[in-house]
Amino acid sequence: MAAWLEKLKEGAAFPVLAGEPSAARASYRAGGPFEALALPGSADELSGLLRLASSLGVPVTVLGAMTNVLVGDRGLPGLALSTAGLRGLAVEGTTLRLAAGEPWDNAVRAACEAGLEGLERTSGIPGTVGGAVRMNAGAYGQETFDTFESAEVADGAGERRVLMRGDLRWSYRSVPGLAGLTVLSATFKLARAGAEGLEAERARILAARAAGQPLDLPSAGSVFRRPQGDYASRLIDACGLKGLARGGAAVSEKHAGFIVNTGGATAADIKGLMDEVRERVRERTGVELCLEQVLLGDF
Numbered sequence: 190m191a192a193w194l195e196k197l198k199e200g201a202a203f204p205v206l207a208g209e210p211s212a213a214r215a216s217y218r219a220g221g222p223f224e225a226l227a228l229p230g231s232a233d234e235l236s237g238l239l240r241l242a243s244s245l246g247v248p249v250t251v252l253g254a255m256t257n258v259l260v261g262d263r264g265l266p267g268l269a270l271s272t273a274g275l276r277g278l279a280v281e282g283t284t285l286r287l288a289a290g291e292p293w294d295n296a297v298r299a300a301c302e303a304g305l306e307g308l309e310r311t312s313g314i315p316g317t318v319g320g321a322v323r324m325n326a327g328a329y330g331q332e333t334f335d336t337f338e339s340a341e342v343a344d345g346a347g348e349r350r351v352l353m354r355g356d357l358r359w360s361y362r363s364v365p366g367l368a369g370l371t372v373l374s375a376t377f378k379l380a381r382a383g384a385e386g387l388e389a390e391r392a393r394i395l396a397a398r399a400a401g402q403p404l405d406l407p408s409a410g411s412v413f414r415r416p417q418g419d420y421a422s423r424l425i426d427a428c429g430l431k432g433l434a435r436g437g438a439a440v441s442e443k444h445a446g447f448i449v450n451t452g453g454a455t456a457a458d459i460k461g462l463m464d465e466v467r468e469r470v471r472e473r474t475g476v477e478l479c480l481e482q483v484l485l486g487d488f
């Protein structure tokens with residue numbers, strides 16, 4: 190075991206595990222082991238670990254629910270830090286206060302039930318609050334940053350500060366100002382509306398997702414970002430690539446924007462298929478698709 194890992198284990202009052210399989214935690218159900226995986230239970234524990242890791246010079250990767258990442262088959266070197274243990278959700282007037290590890294959809298459900306408008310169309314997006322903020326996750330014309338108010342973040346040395354909406358710039362699935370920071374918690378400012386209407390909208394969105402997405406198979410959602418004025422899924426479908434397979438990975442027959450693990454896919458299968466789809470779409474349409482999912486480790 191690396192000396193830094195022993196020191197991290199000694200210094201932490203929570204589990205720091207060596208060699209845990211990442212595939213068991215990633216929504217793709219693929220990828221190699223974590224060199225080290227820490228499971229802090231609070232923002233204090235997490236920022237303390239960042240401080241210690243920084244003093245030891247260990248590279249850190251922050252992870253939410255791993256629904257938008259692909260870890261290479263050789264695994265993820267350094268320390269992976271899970272926010273899954275940071276839970277908390279409170280509705281205060283029209284403000285929603287959320288811990289980073291809270292499942293995003295719990296927040297959406299709570300907002301709808303409380304008659305608070307602004308998140309309902311993001312119903313059913315998997316993953317955590319931290320992941321949704323970092324990715325500016327969104328769906329059906331609504332995104333995290335429409336109603337984002339503030340976030341408490343920690344930098345690589347574990348120093349904590351609060352960033353307000355005005356401190357950040359964002360665009361489609363991108364918040365550059367959060368690069369290198371860990372989101373510990375976030376607040377959202379919502380508007381009052383009827384709970385009944387919001388819950389009906391939520392049910393409509395959840396049904397649309399179930400009808401249009403391959404939710405029965407492991408995936409990490411849309412592989413590519415939406416190109417200007419079009420949809421990646423439309424282009425992939427138009428190129429006849431639905432069902433294209435490599436090992437255990439296949440372009441979903443139900444939604445061409447998804448790559449699914451049909452059984453035993455390796456990260457190399459998935460990455461190879463991503464590359465092939467991008468290449469074939471470029472050849473046929475001239476459009477260069479850009480990856481939305483985050484590749485971690487060696488490819």
Ligand SMILES: Cc1cc2nc3c(=O)[nH]c(=O)nc-3n(C[C@H](O)[C@H](O)[C@H](O)COP(=O)(O)OP(=O)(O)OC[C@H]3O[C@@H](n4cnc5c(N)ncnc54)[C@H](O)[C@@H]3O)c2cc1C
Nearest residue numbers: 253254255256257316317319320321326327328372409410
């Ligand atoms: C079936 C399916 C459907 C999906 N549909 C949608 C959709 O409609 N819209 C959409 O936008 N996405 C969608 N996704 C993708 C994914 O769910 C979102 O991007 C989600 O917000 C990722 O959250 P996570 O906690 O899983 O993040 P992870 O996958 O764990 O991490 C994603 C990135 O965020 C970083 N990160 C995670 N937590 C933090 C934190 N606390 N602080 C700083 N950085 C952090 C990670 O380092 C990584 O770079 C879908 C995925 C699946 C599997």
